Each structure stands twice: as C-alpha cells, then as structure tokens.
Amino acid sequence: MVSTYGNRLASLMGVLVIGGLLAGSCKKGTDPLPADENELITTVSLRFTQGSNTQTFIYQDKDGDGGAAPTKFDNVTLTANQSYTMTVDLVDESKTPAQSITDEIREKQDEHLFVFTPTPATLLTYTYADKDTRNFPIGLTGTVQTGAAGTGQLNVRLRHQPPINGAPVKNGTATPGSDDVNLNFNVTVR
Incomplete structure (x- = not known):
C-alpha cells in the first residue's frame, strides 16, 4: 500500500x-510592454517669440500618419544671431472637439521628451526651459539662438517614454521609447 x-x-x-x-x-x-499608447497628433505649432513679435510655423495632417498628405507644412524663417523663446503646441483634430495634446504632455511630463536637432548644427541651438518632476527636460518651452545666415532643417521629435512594468524609463535622452512626432521643418536663417 x-x-x-x-x-x-x-x-x-x-x-x-x-x-x-x-x-x-x-x-x-x-518584452515588457509600456503602460500606454502613443498620442495621435495632427497639428504641431512652433511659436518663436522675440520681444512683442511672435511667429508661428505649423505642420498639419488632420487624418494623422498615412492617408492624405499633410495640408500644411510651413518653412521656418528666423533672423540671424538672435535669441527667441520657442513654445510647442500639439493638437489632435481627429476628435470633435479637437483635443489639446499639449495639456496631456504637461500631465504626463515624466513620460515625454522633445528632441530638437538642427542640420547643420551651426544653424541654431536649443536650450530647454522646462523640467519634469525628476528634473529631466521636457521641451514644451525653451530658447532658440540662431547662428549666422544659412539654410537647413530642424528635426522636431517628441519621444513617448512611458514606464515599463511600473518603472520609469525616461532618462533625459532620446533612446528609450518611441516617436509621437518626428518632423523635419525646413529652416532659413537670414
């Protein structure tokens, strides 16, 4: 037994x-999965302010990536050897009423990072003016210092860097996460 x-x-x-x-x-x-999905952003506005003068340059693609071509993609024109305050505004116009994604980026600032890359590098420099709760840059506002007259591009990337398995991944670099926005604005500095 x-x-x-x-x-x-x-x-x-x-x-x-x-x-x-x-x-x-x-x-x-x-692979661990991030806590939330990328934002749908149909309009990106770059506002350059110098004193009482503000210039706004817009990218707009109301149906998002794919589908119809963008309806607006402004060329940026700035003055040589000048300093500007630059702010970024983001909107999702696929919804009615349109939804401010800028507000969402502020709410989830620990999960987002703008990266501004000029080509050539001497075209302009960008300095962050805002930080998240962990003291990493965000990029909704900053200072742009133009160089000598010339032409090139400004790559504007919004990196979505949500926590993975509850642990923050944003580290102040563009490496973690994925793109919510990745645009090349043509720039003329004169």
Whole structure:
C-alpha cells in the first residue's frame, strides 16, 4: 500500500512540474510592454517669440500618419544671431472637439521628451526651459539662438517614454521609447 501511495505521489508531482513548465512557457512575448499608447497628433505649432513679435510655423495632417498628405507644412524663417523663446503646441483634430495634446504632455511630463536637432548644427541651438518632476527636460518651452545666415532643417521629435512594468524609463535622452512626432521643418536663417 505504501508503494501505491508513493507511485501516485510521484505521478502527481510529475504532472505538477510539467504543468508549471507549460504554464510558464505560454506567456505572450518576453518584452515588457509600456503602460500606454502613443498620442495621435495632427497639428504641431512652433511659436518663436522675440520681444512683442511672435511667429508661428505649423505642420498639419488632420487624418494623422498615412492617408492624405499633410495640408500644411510651413518653412521656418528666423533672423540671424538672435535669441527667441520657442513654445510647442500639439493638437489632435481627429476628435470633435479637437483635443489639446499639449495639456496631456504637461500631465504626463515624466513620460515625454522633445528632441530638437538642427542640420547643420551651426544653424541654431536649443536650450530647454522646462523640467519634469525628476528634473529631466521636457521641451514644451525653451530658447532658440540662431547662428549666422544659412539654410537647413530642424528635426522636431517628441519621444513617448512611458514606464515599463511600473518603472520609469525616461532618462533625459532620446533612446528609450518611441516617436509621437518626428518632423523635419525646413529652416532659413537670414
């Protein structure tokens, strides 16, 4: 009777071990998933202010990526060797009424980072004026210092960097996350 009990116990243990291995192998993917999805942004406005003068340059694609071509993509024109305050405004016009994504970026500032890259690098420099709760830059507002007269591009990227498995990933660089926005504005400095 002891050997029958022992055989049943060994069989039960084998089933539990195999079941545990099978259950563990049924996980969907091994990559951790971010807590939320990218924002839909149909309009990006760059506002350059110098004293009482404000210039606004707009990218607009009301149906988002794919589909119809953008309806507006302004060229940026700035004065050489000048300092501007630059603010960014984002809108999702696929909804009625249109939704301010700028407000969402402020609310989720620990999950977003704008990256501004001029080409050539001497065209202008950007300095962040806003920080998130962990003291990393955001980029909704900053200072642009233009260089000598010339032409080129300003790449505007909004990196979406939500926590993974509850742990923050934003580290002040563009590396973690994915793009909410990635646009190349043509720039003339004169």
